[in-house]
Structure formats: structure tokens, C-alpha cells
Amino acid sequence: MEAINDMEQFLADVWYDIVGFVSESAVYIDHAATECLHWHTGGKIHSFFKDAGAISIHELDMYNFRYVKIPNCKKVVIISTSTDLAFYQRTVKMILEKNAFEHCTIITAAHSSLLNYEDSVSLEDRTDYTKLKRDVKSWMHSNQHLQDCSVTILFRPIFISLIDNGLFVTPPFSDLLSPLNNALLKNSQYDHFVHIVDHFVSLFNSLLTYLNLQEDIYSIGKFSEYVAEKLEMLPIAIDRRNSLIAAKRKGVSLIFVDRVLDLCTSTSNNTESLLSRILCTLPHLPHHYNDVAINMSPLFCGPQEFIDVPGCLASNDKTLMNILITKKQKEVLATMNKILVDILSSKENLKLRENLKPKLAMRISAHSLEKLVNKFKDVDDLHIISESSKKFQVVLGIIQALISEKTSRLDLLISLEKLILQNIAVSRDSTSVLGQLSNIIKTREKRGLDTDNILALLVHIYALAGTEIQFSFQQEQQLKEAITDAIFEDITKLKENMNSKMSVYQQTLLLFDVTEIESIKETSAKIANHIMKTLHEIAQQRAPLHNYTSLMSKSSSQEIVRRVGILQQLLTDILQPDRYELPDLHQRSPSFISAGFNLFSKGRIKHHPCDNNWIIIYVIGGITPEEIRETKEIISLFNSNCQITIAGSRLLNPLDIVDKVLLSSINY
Structure with missing residues (x-):
């Protein structure tokens, strides 16, 4: 659990630092940063900022500011993950010109070296956001009565949502998916790919720097190899590795995998993982890729003004997500039934407790859970409901997914x-x-x-x-x-x-x-x-591979054929005790300590991912809950000393692949 605790501490430190700036400020936050904070706070973004003294919280979106003015407010904090300088020049300019802020703090996940400056901008003006600071001051001065104003621009690595212990996604890169033809990366039309990857490896390096890690980088697939090379050759990453030579290092094996090598698994409707079924049936929260909107009206009698606000799955209790991902439907229903019965059986609900009858696990269904939820309409004390709000949201999400018309x-x-x-x-x-x-x-x-x-x-x-x-x-x-x-x-x-x-x-x-x-x-x-x-x-995507060309497996003549995804095959091979060579797993240059040994040996010492006690497998293009369930099953079969974290651009359902692979590439 040490790796997960370190990751949680990284996120806590980043957001604790950011929230320290918001007192007496209007806060504007973009969609990707919102999604990162959404999972960190368990869906309680508003109270997170309000408790820190923020005056108001707004969506950072180009089309939301035409008439927005914040009266009696002198400070503004803008939180953005964009590397597009034009975005700052349009959106931030509009915010500042519509208001009379005297102090502006911009917290960005884009390092100053990565903003899309025009070629005419000198290197000195790019360093430390010099040009952007100058522009922001001029926009603030456009309010003529403002003679003295201050501008602070800070880089903070906002890019991770920790969904479950051992699972994270990266909302700013939700759309990151390799092209089916990697030769297109050399085409000038695909310059945006290069820029996105530069941004991605910059932020990943920030994570590794914070955690004081020395990485061994591996890849499967041409695009993953390209990303791995970018991270390996990143100058600040090289400096970080050099500085770790004499220090006591902690090692991590970082494996990048191309989603396009296995679009079969990501388009499967298999929903043994209930989270898969929820993602296939319920709508996403607006501007979110990894969470859904849950109808909360079944908890209340009659028309209520506040029931239009949807519930969600994000929770500070990671065990709830783990249950949705890993447990069979029958077990999940039994667990949710127990949660509801426990709430109803509390001392405050003596009347309701008398009417409860124990139910056999095999008889628990979405409809029986729905009947239990309906009993809460008779609860007079709203404190009981609010205290268990997150559990209710998850239960209602399960019910709505299982009784969906889909x-x-x-x-x-x-x-x-x-x-x-x-x-x-x-x-x-x-x-x-x-x-x-x-x-x-x-x-x-x-x-x-x-x-x-x-x-x-x-x-x-x-x-x-x-x-x-x-x-x-x-x-x-x-x-x-x-x-x-x-x-x-x-x-x-x-x-x-x-x-x-x-x-x-x-x-x-x-x-x-x-x-x-x-x-x-x-x-x-x-x-x-x-x-x-x-x-x-x-x-054709798996044609260059050696061991992973097939996704079909049949263990014996009596068994039916099974689909076995690349991630399952890879993880099974990695965790084999004999640590045999994996020809499809390409390794970048070994860590500096090992490189030192190589000076005294003829030829290169082969590394294995299990040489480090933490393995991060990042799927470029996203990952499905079903894959996460399958990989967790594989991990449990091996008595490995390695801690394994699965990660990806986003959580996927089959229609996401249709959109990103088939539809978005059509020329109109």
C-alpha cells in the first residue's frame, strides 16, 4: 500500500497547496482540473473551495463569461490544465476585462516551456510565464481605475484522478489515443499529438520527481514507444535521474501500452464488473469522462427543488469503487442490501427496524434494493440521509443501471x-x-x-x-x-x-x-x-508483435475458447516466477545504477519489470472496468512482492471507441 499512500499524498499536497490561494477569491476552474478535484474530494468541490474561503466558484469555459461579473471581489484564482496560449488570451482576458480584480493568480498544469507560443516570442519571454504575466497585467489595467495590480502564475501538476486503490486516470489526456497509422506522427497535421505527448511526459515527470522515483520505462506498441522515448529523453527527467544516482533510490517500472493493440476488449459489453454496466447505461456527468449522473429523486417524496442535482460515484471511500469493479453482481447486491439495512436499523429508525425482514442473498435484486430505498421516504431526519449520502448515490447508481431500458x-x-x-x-x-x-x-x-x-x-x-x-x-x-x-x-x-x-x-x-x-x-x-x-x-494493429498477436485462448480441447486481452496476457507473463524474456515489451535505456554496471560487462543486462517493487501499467487511450477486474484477479493469483497500479487516459465504454476510432477520423 506504500505506493498508493504516496500517490494519495501527492494529490493531497497539490490540492492543499492550490486551495491555500483561494481565500476571498472568485475561483474559475476548467473541466479537466474539475474532474481531477472531483475524485479527490469525493464529489465535494464546492465545499472544498468554500471551506477555504472562496467567494464563488465558476466553470472555466469560453462561452460562460459574456455576462459574468463578480461584485465586491478583488481577487481571482484561475485553475487551468490547458497548454493553449490562445485559450489564456481569450478566456482569461474576458474574465479580467469583465471584472475589477486587483490580484490574479493563475495555477496551470502547463509548464511555461510548453505553452504554445508563437515563433516570434523570444526564449526569455517564454521562461517563467514572462509574456503571459505581462499580458494579464495589461488586461487588468484595461479597467482604467486599476493602477496597481498583482499577477502570480504558478505551475502545479494537476492531471491525476485516483479512482480506486491501484487505479488512476488522467482527465487532461482523456482524448489521448494513438493513431492507427503511426506514420502520421511525422505529418505536420499531427503536431498536436507531439505537443500533447510533451505535456503528458512533463506532468508524469513531476509525479516521479515528487515521489523521488527512478523509473525503468517499457512500452508495447509504436505510439507507446514514442511516449516512452519522450519521457526518457526529457532534459529535466535526465537531470532528475542523475541527481538520484547517489541518493537512496526507489524504483518503479513504468509500462506504456497502446490501446489500439486491443480494441476487442474495450468494445466488449461484458459487464461482470458492475461499474462497466453503470458506464454503459447511465449518462456521464456534464464534461466528465469517468463518472456518471445518478438520479437522486427516489429518496424524496413529491417535487423537490434540489433533486435535479445528480449524484455520482466519486467517493473518498475507495472500497465502494473496489466493490463495483471487482465483485460479482450477487455479492455487490448483498453488500448494498446490508448497507441499507444497517442504516435503517440504526437507533434513530426504531419504527422502520421493526418492519425489516432478513432476506437471502440469492433473493436480493435491484427491485428489492429499490423497495428498501423507498423506505427512506418515511425518514423524518434528513441528517440520516445526508450522513450516508455517498452510499445512497452508489446504491441508486446500481439500481438504475440494472433496471435500465438498455x-x-x-x-x-x-x-x-x-x-x-x-x-x-x-x-x-x-x-x-x-x-x-x-x-x-x-x-x-x-x-x-x-x-x-x-x-x-x-x-x-x-x-x-x-x-x-x-x-x-x-x-x-x-x-x-x-x-x-x-x-x-x-x-x-x-x-x-x-x-x-x-x-x-x-x-x-x-x-x-x-x-x-x-x-x-x-x-x-x-x-x-x-x-x-x-x-x-x-x-493489423498486432501484426508487429511476437507473443500477443492472438486474443483467443483455449486451455484444453474440452474448454470453450475464451477472449484474453493483451493486458491480461502481459500481466500474466510479467508475474511468472521464472521472469522469462518478453520480446514484445520494449525497454528504454536501463536506470543509471544498472547502466554503471554495464560499463563492466559485455553487452546489456536485461531488466525485468519485477526488479522494482512498484509497477505502473498505463494504457494510452483508456481502460475498461472489466479489464481492471480481470487484472486484479490475475494479480491475486500470484504471490508477487510487486505492487501493481493500473492506469489509463480514461474509463471506457464501447461507444467511446466508436467515437474516437471510427467517427472522429471521418473527413467531412
Whole structure:
């Protein structure tokens, strides 16, 4: 637990430092920083700032300030994770010009060397935010009565949300996903990738500096190798490692993994982890990627003004998230039932306690939990509810996910995945799975499926098949025609019936803005061609690997074939007691102490991730709760001395992959 305690202390110190500036200030905080703080405070951002003396708290967003003025306030604190200098020049300028602040503190996760300065800005003006400070002062002076004002700009490494013991995500990099074609990194159009990676490794170096760690860096996948190289060659990281040579070092094995190597696992609807089901069924909190909005109205009788404020999963009690990730549904329901019964059985609820009957674990369901929640409407003392507020939010999240109208659709998709796996494994190149999918696309409405669900299924199939299975040209043509027809139908219906609750897929179709029948046909064929091209690229992602080309496993002739994700395979191999060589795990230059030994040896000493007592595996592109559950099971099977932390850009559900891999790369 030492590593997790260190991580928690890192976050506590960063936020304690930041909150020390907010007394008597208006606070503006951007979406990514908000999400980091959301998980750190268990969803209590407002009280976190208010208790520290903040006058008001505002969303830092370009479109929210046209009429915002904070009366009788002389200080402002702006918390941002952006590296875009234009963002500061637009948004911060607007805030300062609309108000009469005398003191401005900007706390940024962008080091001064990483802001997107124009080439004309000298190196001296970039150092220590010199130019930005000058600009901020001029904006403050635009209020003519302000003659004397102060500006402070500070770098703080805001980028981590600790979700569970042994799991963190990085909200400022939620969109970070490697291109399917890594050759594009050399294209000037992809300069933003380079800049994002520079920002990412800068912040990761800050974490390693705080924790006084010396890292051995590993990677799987071309983009991960690129990120690993950036961190290894970062000048301030080199200085840090040099300074640790004589000191007592703590080692960490840092492993970067490309998400695109295994898009099969991330598009699976398997929801043994209840957190997976919650993420697939409930809407995200606005501007959040890792938490959901939970309807709290079942706790209250009649219309209440405050029930529109949603609940969420973020909690300071990490055991709640661990239960949602690792426990089977029956165990989770039993645990939540006990939590509710314990609250109802407290001394303050003598009347309700008399009516409680013990229930067998096998009879506990979402509906029985719902009945227990309804009993709290008879509780007169709101203190009881507020005291257990977070537990209620988690319980209601579970109930709403399990009784969701999306449940039957999820169950159908899970059964289709299982059939596809067995079909591909048994029939191999003669599989008729694409023909079956073409029929499913044509009958999708009768089956209660949306086109984006089927697109996720197609990504799942091609990522599973990889280079092992070759689909016939005839079946692929049939599939492309079915996709074209489906898109044509979807665009036509959208034109007739637009609403505010459109999926990302529907919003993407609307961007084409076509109305004529021929134009719609042409657009549909263009999108279908793009989807097929992308699916072929997805199938090629594991081709350069040696040991991890297949995601299908069959332990014996009596066993059915199982899908085994790259992360499962990697972790199983890493934790093997004999520590054999892993050809797909590329290691950057070894640590300086080991490098010293190499001076006296012929050839390079091979390192192994378990040489350090802490391993961080970071999936570039995000990770699913199901993967986390599977990896925790694997860790429990081995008697390893290593502490293992799983991390990723964000928590994923299948439609996130459809958005990021299939839809966002379409040219309009």
C-alpha cells in the first residue's frame, strides 16, 4: 500500500497547496482540473473551495463569461490544465476585462516551456510565464481605475484522478489515443499529438520527481514507444535521474501500452464488473469522462427543488469503487442490501427496524434494493440521509443501471459477442460471421439495436480476428452494402426527426448537412468506405508483435475458447516466477545504477519489470472496468512482492471507441 499512500499524498499536497490561494477569491476552474478535484474530494468541490474561503466558484469555459461579473471581489484564482496560449488570451482576458480584480493568480498544469507560443516570442519571454504575466497585467489595467495590480502564475501538476486503490486516470489526456497509422506522427497535421505527448511526459515527470522515483520505462506498441522515448529523453527527467544516482533510490517500472493493440476488449459489453454496466447505461456527468449522473429523486417524496442535482460515484471511500469493479453482481447486491439495512436499523429508525425482514442473498435484486430505498421516504431526519449520502448515490447508481431500458440490448450484445467468438475460433477463415452481421444490421430495429452498437460490434470482430482470420471479399462487400444502407436510413430519419438527445454517431451524420437523396447516398457510401478501411487498419494493429498477436485462448480441447486481452496476457507473463524474456515489451535505456554496471560487462543486462517493487501499467487511450477486474484477479493469483497500479487516459465504454476510432477520423 506504500505506493498508493504516496500517490494519495501527492494529490493531497497539490490540492492543499492550490486551495491555500483561494481565500476571498472568485475561483474559475476548467473541466479537466474539475474532474481531477472531483475524485479527490469525493464529489465535494464546492465545499472544498468554500471551506477555504472562496467567494464563488465558476466553470472555466469560453462561452460562460459574456455576462459574468463578480461584485465586491478583488481577487481571482484561475485553475487551468490547458497548454493553449490562445485559450489564456481569450478566456482569461474576458474574465479580467469583465471584472475589477486587483490580484490574479493563475495555477496551470502547463509548464511555461510548453505553452504554445508563437515563433516570434523570444526564449526569455517564454521562461517563467514572462509574456503571459505581462499580458494579464495589461488586461487588468484595461479597467482604467486599476493602477496597481498583482499577477502570480504558478505551475502545479494537476492531471491525476485516483479512482480506486491501484487505479488512476488522467482527465487532461482523456482524448489521448494513438493513431492507427503511426506514420502520421511525422505529418505536420499531427503536431498536436507531439505537443500533447510533451505535456503528458512533463506532468508524469513531476509525479516521479515528487515521489523521488527512478523509473525503468517499457512500452508495447509504436505510439507507446514514442511516449516512452519522450519521457526518457526529457532534459529535466535526465537531470532528475542523475541527481538520484547517489541518493537512496526507489524504483518503479513504468509500462506504456497502446490501446489500439486491443480494441476487442474495450468494445466488449461484458459487464461482470458492475461499474462497466453503470458506464454503459447511465449518462456521464456534464464534461466528465469517468463518472456518471445518478438520479437522486427516489429518496424524496413529491417535487423537490434540489433533486435535479445528480449524484455520482466519486467517493473518498475507495472500497465502494473496489466493490463495483471487482465483485460479482450477487455479492455487490448483498453488500448494498446490508448497507441499507444497517442504516435503517440504526437507533434513530426504531419504527422502520421493526418492519425489516432478513432476506437471502440469492433473493436480493435491484427491485428489492429499490423497495428498501423507498423506505427512506418515511425518514423524518434528513441528517440520516445526508450522513450516508455517498452510499445512497452508489446504491441508486446500481439500481438504475440494472433496471435500465438498455439492459435487454446489453444482454443481446453480450450473447452476440459470445457467438462471434466461438464462430470465429471454430470456423476460422471459413467463418460466416460477417454475413450474420449484415443480416443483424438489416434487422437492427426489430432487435432493439442502434447502428452505433453494431459499429462497436464490428470493431470488436475485426480486433478479435486480427491477422489470424481472413474474411472473404464477398462477405466484406455484403457488409459494406449493409452499412451503407443503414447510414442512408439513419441520415434520412434524422432529417425528419431531430431531437436534443442525439448520440455521437447521429451528431456525426448531421455534420455532413446533406438533404438531396443522391447526396445522402453518396455520403453514406463514403462513410461506409471509411469504416471498412478503418476496420482493416484495426485488424493489423498486432501484426508487429511476437507473443500477443492472438486474443483467443483455449486451455484444453474440452474448454470453450475464451477472449484474453493483451493486458491480461502481459500481466500474466510479467508475474511468472521464472521472469522469462518478453520480446514484445520494449525497454528504454536501463536506470543509471544498472547502466554503471554495464560499463563492466559485455553487452546489456536485461531488466525485468519485477526488479522494482512498484509497477505502473498505463494504457494510452483508456481502460475498461472489466479489464481492471480481470487484472486484479490475475494479480491475486500470484504471490508477487510487486505492487501493481493500473492506469489509463480514461474509463471506457464501447461507444467511446466508436467515437474516437471510427467517427472522429471521418473527413467531412
